[in-house]
Amino acid sequence: MRAIDFQKGRTPIFNSILLAFLILAPAVLPAFYIYIFSVIFVTAILAMSLNLVVGHGGLYQFHHGVFYGIGAYTLALILTKTDLPPWVGFIAGPVCAALAGWLIGLFCVRLSRLYFGMLQISLGSLIWAVTFRWYALTGGDDGIHGIELPGILSGITRSYYVILIVLSVCLIALYRIYKSPFGITLRAIRDNPERCAAVGINVRRHQLLAIVIATFFAGVAGVFFVVVERSVFPDLMFWVLSLEIMIMCLLGGWFTFSGPILGAAIMVSLRTFAGVYTEYWTLILGVILILLIFFLPEGVMGFIALKLKRRELLLEAKKDI
Amino acid sequence: MEASQVAFLSAIGNHFLVGISRAMILFVVSAGLSFILGVLRVPNLAHGSLYMIGAFVAHGLTTFFGGGSIGFWFALLLSPLVVALISLVAERALFCHLYEREHLMLLLFTFALMLILGDLVKIFWGADYRSVTAPKLLQGSVTVFSSPIPKYNLFLLGMGPVIAVALYLFSNKTRIGKIARAAAADREMVSAIGINVSWVFAFAFILGCSLAGLGGALVSPTVSVTLGMDHDIIIETFLIVTIGGLGNMWGAMVGSLIFGLTQSFGVLFLPQFAIVFPYIAVVIVLIWKPRGMLKAVW
Numbered sequence: 001m002r003a004i005d006f007q008k009g010r011t012p013i014f015n016s017i018l019l020a021f022l023i024l025a026p027a028v029l030p031a032f033y034i035y036i037f038s039v040i041f042v043t044a045i046l047a048m049s050l051n052l053v054v055g056h057g058g059l060y061q062f063h064h065g066v067f068y069g070i071g072a073y074t075l076a077l078i079l080t081k082t083d084l085p086p087w088v089g090f091i092a093g094p095v096c097a098a099l100a101g102w103l104i105g106l107f108c109v110r111l112s113r114l115y116f117g118m119l120q121i122s123l124g125s126l127i128w129a130v131t132f133r134w135y136a137l138t139g140g141d142d143g144i145h146g147i148e149l150p151g152i153l154s155g156i157t158r159s160y161y162v163i164l165i166v167l168s169v170c171l172i173a174l175y176r177i178y179k180s181p182f183g184i185t186l187r188a189i190r191d192n193p194e195r196c197a198a199v200g201i202n203v204r205r206h207q208l209l210a211i212v213i214a215t216f217f218a219g220v221a222g223v224f225f226v227v228v229e230r231s232v233f234p235d236l237m238f239w240v241l242s243l244e245i246m247i248m249c250l251l252g253g254w255f256t257f258s259g260p261i262l263g264a265a266i267m268v269s270l271r272t273f274a275g276v277y278t279e280y281w282t283l284i285l286g287v288i289l290i291l292l293i294f295f296l297p298e299g300v301m302g303f304i305a306l307k308l309k310r311r312e313l314l315l316e317a318k319k320d321i
Numbered sequence: 322m323e324a325s326q327v328a329f330l331s332a333i334g335n336h337f338l339v340g341i342s343r344a345m346i347l348f349v350v351s352a353g354l355s356f357i358l359g360v361l362r363v364p365n366l367a368h369g370s371l372y373m374i375g376a377f378v379a380h381g382l383t384t385f386f387g388g389g390s391i392g393f394w395f396a397l398l399l400s401p402l403v404v405a406l407i408s409l410v411a412e413r414a415l416f417c418h419l420y421e422r423e424h425l426m427l428l429l430f431t432f433a434l435m436l437i438l439g440d441l442v443k444i445f446w447g448a449d450y451r452s453v454t455a456p457k458l459l460q461g462s463v464t465v466f467s468s469p470i471p472k473y474n475l476f477l478l479g480m481g482p483v484i485a486v487a488l489y490l491f492s493n494k495t496r497i498g499k500i501a502r503a504a505a506a507d508r509e510m511v512s513a514i515g516i517n518v519s520w521v522f523a524f525a526f527i528l529g530c531s532l533a534g535l536g537g538a539l540v541s542p543t544v545s546v547t548l549g550m551d552h553d554i555i556i557e558t559f560l561i562v563t564i565g566g567l568g569n570m571w572g573a574m575v576g577s578l579i580f581g582l583t584q585s586f587g588v589l590f591l592p593q594f595a596i597v598f599p600y601i602a603v604v605i606v607l608i609w610k611p612r613g614m615l616k617a618v619w
Contacts, residue, residue: 054425060424060425107608110611111611113424114364114424114567115563115607115611115612118559118560118563118607119604119607119608119611121556121559121560122560122563122600122603122604122607123600123604125556125560125600126597126600126601126604129594129596129597129600130594130597132596133593133594133596133597134594135593238552239556240552243366243428243429243432246425246429247429247432247433250429279443280440280443280444282436282437282439282440283436283437283440283441283444285433285436286433286434286435286436286437286440287433287437289429289430289432289433289436290415290430290433290434290437293419293422293426293429293430293433294418297422297426
């Protein structure tokens with residue numbers, strides 16, 4: 001498969017160094033960078049969850065942002081409007097997102113390709129429009145701000161560590177899913193749905209399950225978005241955000257495991273640091289994207305993976321001689 | 322009849338006309354999108370940006386000619402041409418290399434173009450709100466169903482069918498229109514009989530885009546011309562094209578009417594959630610007929 005194998009080569013060493021750096025980061029870096037890292041972690045969970053359905057499932061999940069928003073709004077509403085203990089919200093967020101994913105997916109998987117995407121966009125926009133206008137419940141276009149968090153998540157360093165742990169758990173879980181028989185079947189369905197159906201695989205059930213898993217993780221990302229930003233607003237469910245998540249996957253590489261993380265990191269840093277110098281950072285993003293689509297359609301990680309593979313093959317060929 | 326009933330009926334008539342005139346704008350823009358989707362199979366997200374540019378150019382031209390009636394008519398004529406020029410450059414420089422890519426790539430590519438065009442508009446025109454005054458002939462309102470309707474909305478009601486018929490005649494009666502439709506069905510065959518498909522595509526793309534420009538110019542007197550117009554219109558037109566049937570011009574008309582009417586009746590019955598109704602209608606149509614109301618080209 002085209003996914004990068006974590007067990008081989010220098011990757012474990014690189015990962016350990018990266019992890020050590022991230023654990024030590026709050027001690028050495030200013031609070032602003034810790035905040036940016038937290039945003040990147042949350043966005044990375046979101047991008048990876050989308051990659052499960054689009055990159056590995058081959059489905060046109062055009063409106064993934066809605067499930068992110070549902071997760072965030074569920075937690076925000078439980079924290080602000082009810083007396084339930086906070087942990088209920090942290091569980092209800094992803095579960096509600098997964099439920100919405102199941103319900104929307106149920107209608108969408110009957111359709112193929114572009115029609116799948118369009119039905120999802122219309123259902124997602126419906127949820128967005130209701131959120132945007134329901135002032136009494138969701139705060140309408142203002143959203144909800146200044147959400148009080150439980151003690152363990154107050155303070156930027158503590159929430160940073162919690163999100164780092166959550167990201168690691170999500171990464172391990174998604175990696176297991178990719179390597180599981182289910183993940184392999186999903187990729188087989190992406191590459192040849194007719195043949196998979198012919199050998200007795202229930203294509204739609206697998207796709208639906210992939211959507212449910214992905215929307216669950218999107219809900220996790222949404223819940224921790226609230227932890228980082230302490231606010232929710234309807235733009236979380238706007239279709240532009242959904243396309244931005246897709247762009248992260250494209251930047252990093254569709255078919256790789258860690259590509260979306262890199263894509264999320266690039267996107268968040270670009271928005272933050274280019275946004276300081278110019279208000280036209282989307283212009284820069286657009287130009288980068290066009291260059292990428294023309295010259296590097298596999299994404300950055302995909303490109304690296306391709307190079308590594310080529311070198312491996314070359315070495316093997318030399319051994320044979 | 323009692324007075325309240327009369328008032329209610331006239332309100333319904335009023336919202337019906339306003340809804341249809343709004344639908345005509347949506348139709349002009351989505352017909353262009355549908356044409357491009359049908360012939361080139363490109364889901365062009367930058368279409369909304371071209372609509373926005375059309376509105377900004379219309380404002381610029383109206384002001385340039387002193388804000389009078391002549392200025393507006395010139396703007397209506399020239400903004401589609403300006404947009405056509407922009408799309409010609411975009412097609413020859415970028416699009417024509419990418420037609421063979423898969424839809425997802427094309428979608429993200431046009432999204433990138435949308436981001437770039439949006440920022441360029443911000444650089445050229447800034448983030449202010451602008452308004453265009455309708456020409457004297459179309460100012461004021463007339464009384465229909467015993468309630469006032471702006472004359473400009475009636476003008477839009479007339480323009481929609483005229484453009485629809487013109488497009489129909491173009492794609493069914495002229496040589497280049499027939500070639501474009503043939504290329505939509507089977508591009509290899511068309512190129513095999515010695516027609517330069519690349520330029521047919523360029524022409525189809527430019528025609529579709531200039532309709533976006535025309536839509537932008539037409540809408541400019543009724544809304545405030547500002548950034549963010551592109552985001553609002555593009556998702557609506559995409560859904561219209563899908564519920565009408567991809568690439569089907571009359572489908573775009575049906576979809577626009579559904580969208581415009583549900584929105585304006587939403588304003589009448591439940592103003593707070595007016596923007597929700599069109600999406601409900603779209604969801605119902607897509608669940609009932611996933612491939613659209615009328616026959617899709619592909």
